[in-house]
Amino acid sequence: MAELMPDDARPDASPASGLAGVLHRVVTWWGLAGGMLFCAIVGMSIVSIVGRKLFATPIQGDMELLQMGAAVASATFLPLCEMDDHHIKVDALTTWMSARGRAALDTLAHALLLVVAVLLTWRTGLYTAEAKENMEVSTLLLVPLWWPVLLLVPSFVLLALAALHRCVVSLRVALGGAA
Template identity: 40%
Template sequence: MGRSLYFLSRILAAAGGLILVAVTTMSVASIVSRTLTGSALLGDFELVQLGSAVAVAAFLPWGQMRGTHVFVDFFTTRLRPRGRELLDCVGALLFGVCAALVAWRMIAGTVDLRASGETSMLLGVPTWYAYVAMSPSFVLLSATAFYTSWVKCKGDRP
């Protein structure tokens, strides 16, 4: 199970990286266009917002599997390793529950946004497209958090 989650998380993070490369390339093209012609690409900031949101969501499961999310250990440095592992177990479990709630609300929001027909202001891109792209990231984030919680509770390393 861990290997599958690790692999899926890595693939999703790579996809997020490609999205950021595309957004960056588009931003550079817009800046060059603004410099040379006096006008930027239409809707560049809309695409940066949507692409960045999808990319950041795609990175979250990979961070959870690698244990690289930011945490504050100021109060736990004097605990024994097993005590820290138990706190990490509970933290990952709570993170999994929160990620599952966000995934559920993202999916519900996607349905509502699609029904309402909401689009971006300049390009008219349906906003539910970004929600569809982000929902699997939060589902996978929830699964990775539950997995890392289980591993920490057992006393193993993910």
């Protein structure tokens, strides 16, 4: 329901300077890398499908690679969505509230996401170490599972940093300051 808020009433979600600017550039490039990974796995899938249908030779383990690549690529978009404050919101119930009241609710939401992102980072890091220690591998290609899981950790770290940034920005607005 983002259309309920005019563009001029929305705080600028992409900072240009300082640590917030650096973080925004990092999450943008991280998201672009995830997009390129999606393009690569789509290309691999097309080659595998064509190979299967025309030459009876698909790419061995294409579904494993697709699953791992999609998980890693999807995670790269989370920090960018949070940094630009583009996660789905149900604003229909809060349109009657003042901007400061909505900012207070946003502060709570961003703080909860920060907690979840920190927990995801911690638990994913632990699973990475456990998968490496136990030498877990994928079924067909025998790819060590800790490789793709390790690639999720930076996305969760960036998500936590972006949530912290949005929490500070929302708190500033809730307390009556400028975004």
